[in-house]
Amino acid sequence: MSVSTDPPVKRRDFLGLTALGSFLAAVAASVGGMLSLAFPRAFPEPSRRYKIGLANDFRVGEVRRPEGRNVFIFHRPEGFVAISAVCTHLGCIVNQAPPGFVCPCHGSRFDPNGKVLQGPAPSPLPWYEISLAPDGQLQVDESRTVSAGTYFQA
Amino acid sequence: MSQPNPIAGEAHEPPPGGLAALVANLKALPQTLKRSLVRHGPPVTDRARSEAVTQNFFLHIHSARVHRWSLRPSFTLGLGLIAFFSFVILAVTGVLLMFYYKPTTALAYDSIKEIHFMVPAGRIIRNMHRWAAHLMVASVILHMVRVFFTASYKGGRQFNWVLGILLWVLTMALSYTGYLLPWDQLGYWAMVIGTNIATSIREVTDALGITRYFDPGAYMQAALVGGRVLGDEALIRFNMIHCILLPLLTAVFIGVHFWRIRKDGGLSRPPDADAVLGPPPEDCRPVFTQEPKKTYGLMALVRGKSPAVGRGPENTLPSWPHLFYAEATVLMVTVVFLLAWAFLQDAPLKEPANPLVPENPAKAPWYFLGLQELVSYSAFMGGIGIPTVALLGLALVPYLDREQTVSGRWFGGSAREKRIALVSAAFGLTAVLGLETFAIAFGWLRNWFPDIPQIAVILFNPGTVLTAVYMLWSLLVAHRTGSTRLGAVGLFTCFLAGFLVLTIIAVWFRGPNWVFYWWPTLWPTH
Numbered sequence: 001m002s003v004s005t006d007p008p009v010k011r012r013d014f015l016g017l018t019a020l021g022s023f024l025a026a027v028a029a030s031v032g033g034m035l036s037l038a039f040p041r042a043f044p045e046p047s048r049r050y051k052i053g054l055a056n057d058f059r060v061g062e063v064r065r066p067e068g069r070n071v072f073i074f075h076r077p078e079g080f081v082a083i084s085a086v087c088t089h090l091g092c093i094v095n096q097a098p099p100g101f102v103c104p105c106h107g108s109r110f111d112p113n114g115k116v117l118q119g120p121a122p123s124p125l126p127w128y129e130i131s132l133a134p135d136g137q138l139q140v141d142e143s144r145t146v147s148a149g150t151y152f153q154a
Numbered sequence: 155m156s157q158p159n160p161i162a163g164e165a166h167e168p169p170p171g172g173l174a175a176l177v178a179n180l181k182a183l184p185q186t187l188k189r190s191l192v193r194h195g196p197p198v199t200d201r202a203r204s205e206a207v208t209q210n211f212f213l214h215i216h217s218a219r220v221h222r223w224s225l226r227p228s229f230t231l232g233l234g235l236i237a238f239f240s241f242v243i244l245a246v247t248g249v250l251l252m253f254y255y256k257p258t259t260a261l262a263y264d265s266i267k268e269i270h271f272m273v274p275a276g277r278i279i280r281n282m283h284r285w286a287a288h289l290m291v292a293s294v295i296l297h298m299v300r301v302f303f304t305a306s307y308k309g310g311r312q313f314n315w316v317l318g319i320l321l322w323v324l325t326m327a328l329s330y331t332g333y334l335l336p337w338d339q340l341g342y343w344a345m346v347i348g349t350n351i352a353t354s355i356r357e358v359t360d361a362l363g364i365t366r367y368f369d370p371g372a373y374m375q376a377a378l379v380g381g382r383v384l385g386d387e388a389l390i391r392f393n394m395i396h397c398i399l400l401p402l403l404t405a406v407f408i409g410v411h412f413w414r415i416r417k418d419g420g421l422s423r424p425p426d427a428d429a430v431l432g433p434p435p436e437d438c439r440p441v442f443t444q445e446p447k448k449t450y451g452l453m454a455l456v457r458g459k460s461p462a463v464g465r466g467p468e469n470t471l472p473s474w475p476h477l478f479y480a481e482a483t484v485l486m487v488t489v490v491f492l493l494a495w496a497f498l499q500d501a502p503l504k505e506p507a508n509p510l511v512p513e514n515p516a517k518a519p520w521y522f523l524g525l526q527e528l529v530s531y532s533a534f535m536g537g538i539g540i541p542t543v544a545l546l547g548l549a550l551v552p553y554l555d556r557e558q559t560v561s562g563r564w565f566g567g568s569a570r571e572k573r574i575a576l577v578s579a580a581f582g583l584t585a586v587l588g589l590e591t592f593a594i595a596f597g598w599l600r601n602w603f604p605d606i607p608q609i610a611v612i613l614f615n616p617g618t619v620l621t622a623v624y625m626l627w628s629l630l631v632a633h634r635t636g637s638t639r640l641g642a643v644g645l646f647t648c649f650l651a652g653f654l655v656l657t658i659i660a661v662w663f664r665g666p667n668w669v670f671y672w673w674p675t676l677w678p679t680h
Contacts, residue, residue, distance in 0.1 A: 038391075039373070043381035070510060090350040090533055092343065092512045104514035105347060106530040107668035118601055120530055122357045122608045 048142040055080070055138055055154030063096065071128060071140060072096065079151030082128040082140045083114050089121040101125065113148050124148060203472035213478075215412050219470035220477045222431050223423040223562065227480075229304070230421065233297035235484040237325075238408060240290035243492060244328075245401060247283040255335065257393035259386050262337035263506045270503065281496035287329045289492065291521045294325045302551070302646050303575070305561035305639065306422035312552035314414040317407060319549045324404045326521065331396035333519060337389065342507035343516040345388070349378050351529060351537030358534055361609040383509065422562035428469045435471075514666045523660035524653050527590075528617040530668050531598065536617050543621060544649060551646070555638040571643060574631060578644040582651030585623050589616045590659060594670045624648040 009017075052066050058075040065072060070085040070093055085101075087094050092105035100112035109118040114125030129144040130152040138154065179186075194205035204218035223229065254273055256265040269276035298318060301307060307315035334345040356371030365371075380387030415421065424430075471477075504513070518526050528536030560566040565575060593616045599606050627648055632641025665671040666678060 038377040038380075040376065040380055040387070043376075044385065044387055045381050045383055065510075068510070090347045090354070090529065092346065092516060093510060102667055104512050104667050105343070105516045106526075116600065117604065118597070120532055120611075122533070122611075123360060 049139060051133055051135075051137040051139045052082075053137055055132075066140070069140075071142070073138075073140070076151065079153045080130050080138060081151060082130050084126045084128065084142075086125075087121055088116075088123045088125065089119070094125070115148070197474050200472055203474040206474040207472075213473075215409075215416070216473045216477060217416055217420060218473055219468075220473045221420055221423060221427070222434070222469050222471060223427040224421040225471070225476060225480055229562070229564075231296070231300055232480075232484040232487075233293050233300055235481060236293040236488050237290055237297055239485050239488045240286045240293060240492075241404065241408065243286045243489065244283060244290065245405075247279050247286065248397065248401070250279050251283060252397060255393075257335065257390050259337055259389055259507070262335060262389060266336040266338075266503060270500075277500065278493070278496050281499065281501045282492050283332075284501035285495045285499070286492050287332060288519070288521075289488070290325055291329055294322050295521075298322060298548075299650065303643075304422065304564055305559055305566050307552040308556075308559065308561045309422060310418045311414070311422065311561075314411060314418060315552050316549050317411045317414065319545060321404065321407050321411060323545065324400060324407065328396065328400045328404060329519065330522065331392045331400060334384075334389065334392045335396065336503055337507045339504040339507055339513050340502060342384065342509070343512045344518045344522075345384055345392070346512070347516065347518065347526070347529070348522075349375065349384065349388070351533060352378055354533035354537050357532070357608065358612060361607065361612060424560045424562045424567065427562065431469055434469055515664055515668055517660070517664070520657060520661050524656035527656040527660040527664070531593070531615040531617050532612050535612055535615060539612075540617050540621050547625075547645065548649070551642050555642040557637060557639045559639050566639075570635075571640060574635065574640045574643050575647050578627065578631065578647035579651050581627055581644075582624065582648035583655060585627075585648070586620055586652045586655040589620050589623075590655070592616075620652060624652065 046068075050066065050069065052064070052073055058064070058073070058080070060075055060077055062075045063072055065085070072083045072085055074081045074083065083101075085093050087103040087105065087108055089103060089106055089108050092103050094101040094103045094108075094110065099109060099117060101110040101114065102108075103110075103119065103121065107119045108116065108121035110121070110125055111117055114127065116122075116124055126145040127148050127150060129141045129146050131139055131141065132154070133139040138152070193209045194202045197203040197206045207213045207216050207218045251269060254265055254269050254276065256262060266280070269280050271277070273279075301315065301318065330344075330348060334341040352374045353371035355374070356365055356369060359365040359369060359371065375382065378388070378391065380391055517523060525536060525541060528540055530536070532539075560568070565571040598615060599611055624645060628641045628645035631644035632638055635641070659670075662674075663670055663672065665674065665676070671677055
């Protein structure tokens with residue numbers, strides 16, 4: 001059995017590759033570090049959970065747009081619903097118009113429950129969770145969605 | 155060079171030392187200062203004209219001599235220069251606007267109004283900035299059209315074509331990021347749509363049901379908007395990108411683009427350019443390459459072809475003054491045109507941004523409206539998928555078509571190529587008009603099958619169908635003619651036809667809720 005005395009990688013090549021590798025690693029680490037600056041740990045925005053008033057203040061059949069929020073609150077005979085007013089296509093604000101909601105930007109149309117009827121919107125308007133705050137007011141949490149048809153009974 | 159410069163004429167006796175020397179130096183100061191500023195004599199000889207170019211930092215990106223073919227306005231139409239000068243005007247007016255502009259949501263709108271109504275010359279400066287942006291986008295696109303139809307991406311110029319595509323993208327990005335800054339309804343909703351397009355990869359991850367595990371859209375949103383809703387974070391980001399990042403990148407790549415023109419041997423020209431142009435005019439001394447001692451040592455060495463020995467006089471003129479006259483003319487025409495436009499028409503400024511009520515219809519600037527039309531079928535495909543395919547296809551044209559055809563002449567001077575372009579234009583127009591008419595009259599998949607999965611709409615919508623039809627047409631042309639150049643002509647012409655028609659439809663024929671209207675007076679009023 002003959003043992004080859006030639007190393008598989010020459011010492012000089014090995015050192016060169018090591019240098020190149022550490023150079024690339026340093027570049028990648030510093031670029032990654034700098035880029036991470038663009039991704040904030042917390043988003044500067046108001047709380048996504050907010051109160052909308054006492055349930056008794058809503059008449060059945062009433063629709064409300066809480067101040068500064070892009071959401072529709074319906075008090076239907078079945079209960080309370082919070083449907084997002086932000087079009088799932090490209091973020092425009094839908095209007096309430098027949099057949100239910102219409103987006104002014106690219107013409108998506110939704111039925112009164114937010115289901116896409118027509119246009120480019122890829123998904124239905126989400127329903128947000130409604131719950132009862134300790135002080136008795138209704139509160140909407142935009143970070144939690146419920147499946148369409150889930151009504152909140154006050 | 156060890157020899158003293160004969161033109162500068164430094165033949166004085168060395169003055170005595172000490173104070174006398176200082177006095178003599180002071181006396182000579184105007185002369186010596188002038189000589190260090192202008193290192194060549196009056197540019198009346200060819201040598202001084204060359205030195206005027208090569209010894210000047212700002213001019214030496216030019217070659218010392220320029221071929222007469224490159225100076226013909228009917229060949230270049232001055233489009234690249236118009237784009238460059240628009241960029242310069244944008245940089246100057248942009249810096250001036252930054253004196254007053256305040257990038258916060260509370261102050262931005264008022265500061266634009268202040269610039270418009272209070273600041274001396276502010277209205278003209280802002281109008282020029284806006285219109286120069288439009289002119290730059292238009293001239294960059296037309297410049298690309300010129301380069302394509304004169305086949306000037308060939309003969310070593312492949313990479314410069316790719317750089318040109320990159321500069322086009324940078325131009326669009328610059329224009330787009332500037333749009334939000336006034337924080338009015340127009341810019342705000344264009345930005346909502348734009349940033350949502352950037353996150354629209356989520357449409358695909360949603361359709362595949364993997365958004366919970368892998369959501370690149372959220373990264374795009376976090377990086378661009380700095381949150382979920384457009385606000386101060388987004389405004390200051392777009393301000394920085396618009397005022398610092400993109401202008402720097404654009405300036406660097408413009409430099410590389412110009413540098414490559416030099417290294418690729420000047421603008422393209424056909425082999426028979428000299429014969430067509432005839433002998434050089436009497437008043438310019440032509441460069442004879444038969445006597446190597448008389449060639450200009452400072453002439454740029456051109457890749458591929460060394461200075462030819464044993465040829466007749468070169469059909470070049472000194473850049474000083476011929477090229478600079480041409481450039482100065484284009485600059486003046488551009489400035490006068492923009493000034494007149496700025497005097498006659500004010501840049502738009504709508505109501506302050508209202509995040510609760512979008513514009514109806516909310517339209518992007520005209521050069522994005524073709525995309526917006528596609529976006530109205532699928533956000534991801536119209537906003538990311540098709541543009542990426544189109545840009546990649548354009549960038550790869552010089553590598554997929556490597557035929558040695560005549561470059562530097564419109565349609566290669568070939569009637570066949572012109573005919574293919576015309577036929578392709580007719581086909582491209584028919585295809586895009588037919589598809590749009592069909593979609594407007596009969597709707598698309600979801601109108602017929604309300605419960606169709608979203609992935610089907612993403613993959614199969616008027617935009618993707620149009621792209622596929624154009625690609626097939628180009629393959630068909632390449633196959634039938636046996637020429638990749640003609641295939642490329644087919645594809646490029648179709649691309650232009652599609653871009654044009656989609657843009658026109660979106661600009662003039664889309665009304666509230668993006669519904670088709672024949673005329674804006676038919677829009678419902680409310």
